[in-house]
Amino acid sequence: MNQFKFELIHTSKISRARVGRIYTPHGIIDTPNFVAVGTNATLKGLDNTMVNSLGLQLMFCNTYHLMVHPGADVIAQAGGLHTFMNRPYPIITDSGGFQVFSLAYGTVKEELKSKGMKRHTESVIKISEEGVLFRSYRDGSPLMLTPETSIQAQKKLGADIIIPFDELPPYHIDPGLLKKSLERTHRWEERSLREHQKNQQNQALYAVVHGGIDKKLRALSCKVLSNLPFDGFAIGGSLGKNRDEMIEMLTATMPLLPPHVPNHLLGIGDLDSIKAGVSLGIDTFDSSHPTRCARHGLLFTKKGSVKILQTAYKNLHEPLDPHCLCPTCRHYTASYVHHLFKAKEITGFVLATIHNLSFMIELMKEYRQAILEGKI
Amino acid sequence: MNQFKFELIHTSKISRARVGRIYTPHGIIDTPNFVAVGTNATLKGLDNTMVNSLGLQLMFCNTYHLMVHPGADVIAQAGGLHTFMNRPYPIITDSGGFQVFSLAYGTVKEELKSKGMKRHTESVIKISEEGVLFRSYRDGSPLMLTPETSIQAQKKLGADIIIPFDELPPYHIDPGLLKKSLERTHRWEERSLREHQKNQQNQALYAVVHGGIDKKLRALSCKVLSNLPFDGFAIGGSLGKNRDEMIEMLTATMPLLPPHVPNHLLGIGDLDSIKAGVSLGIDTFDSSHPTRCARHGLLFTKKGSVKILQTAYKNLHEPLDPHCLCPTCRHYTASYVHHLFKAKEITGFVLATIHNLSFMIELMKEYRQAILEGKI
Secondary structure, three states, X not given: OOOOEEEEEEEOOOOOOEEEEEXXXXXXXXXXXXXXXXXXXXXXXXXHHHHHHHOOOOXXXXXXXXXXXXXXXXXXXXOOHHHHHOOOOOEEEOOOHHHHHHHHHOOHHHHHXXXXXXXXXXXXXXXXXXXXXXXXXXXXXXEEEOHHHHHHHHHHHOOOEEOOOOOOOOOOOOHHHHHHHXXXXXXXXXXXXXXXXXXXXXXXXXXXXXXXXXHHHHHHXXXXXXXXXXXXXXXXXXXXXXXXXXXXXXXXHHHHOOOOOOEEEOOOOOHHHHHHHHHOOOOEEEEOHHHHHHHOOEEEEOOEEEEOOOHHHOOOXXXXXXXXXXXXXXXXXXXXXXXXHHOOOHHHHHHHHHHHHHHHHHHHHHHHHHHHOOOO | OOOOEEEEEEEOOOOOOEEEEEEEOOEEEEEOEEEEEOOOOOEOOEOHXXXXXXXXXOEEEOHHHHHHOOOHHHHHHOOOHHHHHOOOOOEEEOOOHHHHHHHHHOOHHHHHHHOOOOOOOOOEEEEOOOOEEEEOOOOOOEEEEOHHHHHHHHHHHOOOEEOOOXXXXXXXXXXXXXXXXXXXXXXXXXXXXXXXXHOOOOOEEEEEEOOOOOHHHHHHHHHHHHOOOOOEXXXXXXXXXXXXXXXXXXXXXXXXXXXXXXXXXXXXXXXXXXXXXHHOOOOEEEEOHHHHHHHOOEEEEOOEEEEOOOHHHOOOOOOOOOOOOOHHHHHOOHHHXXXXXXXXXXXXXXXXXXXXXXXXXXXXXXXHHHHHOOOO
């Protein structure tokens, strides 16, 4: 029996925004929601007991990193990712594709900057129809990532939601090559689905919609993938070089996805993009943005982002946000957090991360409420 | 009314070990006990809500660092150190002397290695009878530390136990100069005491016994300082170049301290030294050793120290110490902590610090019990 289910609770009359609930073997995810990124089976600086107490409903872990260390087998022996990392709540893993193609093309940001001058690192040995052969960044040993091995690894990790192996074509790609890449990605996703179906193991498999910045290819991708029995849809690949292009692409693409299953926007989670994405009907957003901002001393408040290192906070003997109920704001003043950042104390990262994560959890609650009240 | 009181509960018949209880305005310190070092008003990586829940009875903060940032005035405006750092339990601060003299002579380790080739950094501008003029490591601004300004700063911080301003003569010092240094330290401590007496403010002031590695000078220091109304005695300065020399010096010195007040061994807290010190009648030990070890992946267990980065732990799917009740061992396996260290995740430091700190708290409880049972 598959315990994965999506319940559509409410659809806005003034936008595509919707409120729903995803049921998984490890509990509920209310949507729309923010998905924090714990690449190595931890958020940076926060142990999972704390994360659990904050009420984060879904965490994103990276299969690529976990394959490289400690290895999917070690985590399987631990009893799976939930047990390994002490998180009895829902987890989503990706396929590793994003990371191996970042090795080949550089990160999204680097690639956008480089205007398509491909950076071929020595990490990726060979990309073929079969998959990608690359070197472990840890010890240089060769690792093969294919649709089958990615799904097998994700079975060992045992997340509630998993992702098929896909190619991440760069933003600066020849249109002809983009089409070829999309076709291969579709073949890889279908192979991933077949591998998944051998042993569904109570996991949900989301398709990944590709097509880069070509709306017709995006529409084709929605059509092809909708005809396969995926449990949900993630939107991946380059959606443009800025937020406006992304919004335009999502505006065109979102109506083409089946409404009765959940969708996920991969790797985008800055506040403005989430706001836009919620109106466009995105259910979940994963991003390391809020936690990375926290470590850089950029704290989110209702009145905008705050640079905690600014001298203004040195003598502010009240919580950063007096209305915030997070453990950081309940127990510490802005002055104290400022001091920790000035003194370069790790504890500063910890407290700032607790705050930004709590902010995101609260923000998404408010979006859900606003949709229910017909305001979005 | 001074709320500071020392109750001697039990003295061993087979050693100088003793069990006592220090009452402070912020609660009780059972002795002998370990004092964790939170230099900048935080243990590295642990927020004080966590530290409080672990039951650490006394924390050591460094006046020098807190004067440089955020400044004693900022902390005073916050309502004092306890409020600033969210620690409603006892705190001890030092005078800043140790740090400014480390600037002049190098750290204890460096100085021992250098065999007395003094390192004069440009940080210390002038040492005189009045005190020490030095430059802030933060912005280069000149700061004057004297017995009076150190006590005034410690009044603003508001710790439960404070320390008079003293000179830290290097291990490699000419015997004649050591005597002169001791005499000046005594004058400085008396000036500190007078400054303290202007406004005791419910703080206890411990004397610091000096005399370096000269037993006669140590005895003289005990005698001189015992004649002044200090609330307790700390043992400072160089006690020798290794543990054996330290034990020899403490064996000679401890019987010369008045038994009805608490004593403290400054800056020494490795496990073997604590074991020896407990038998010699030391009441409290402060050291960053256990927390620093944690950050380097050296975890304490009943069976000895464990290097968590060793491959042996990669597949150990049980707590590092199955008998340990700390949050780390209750929630995480050795395999997970090993993985976090391998992946260089801050969370690894956090979990290791929680464990070592809990270990120290538990260890000291066991020492107290063993003394009460006549085993030490």
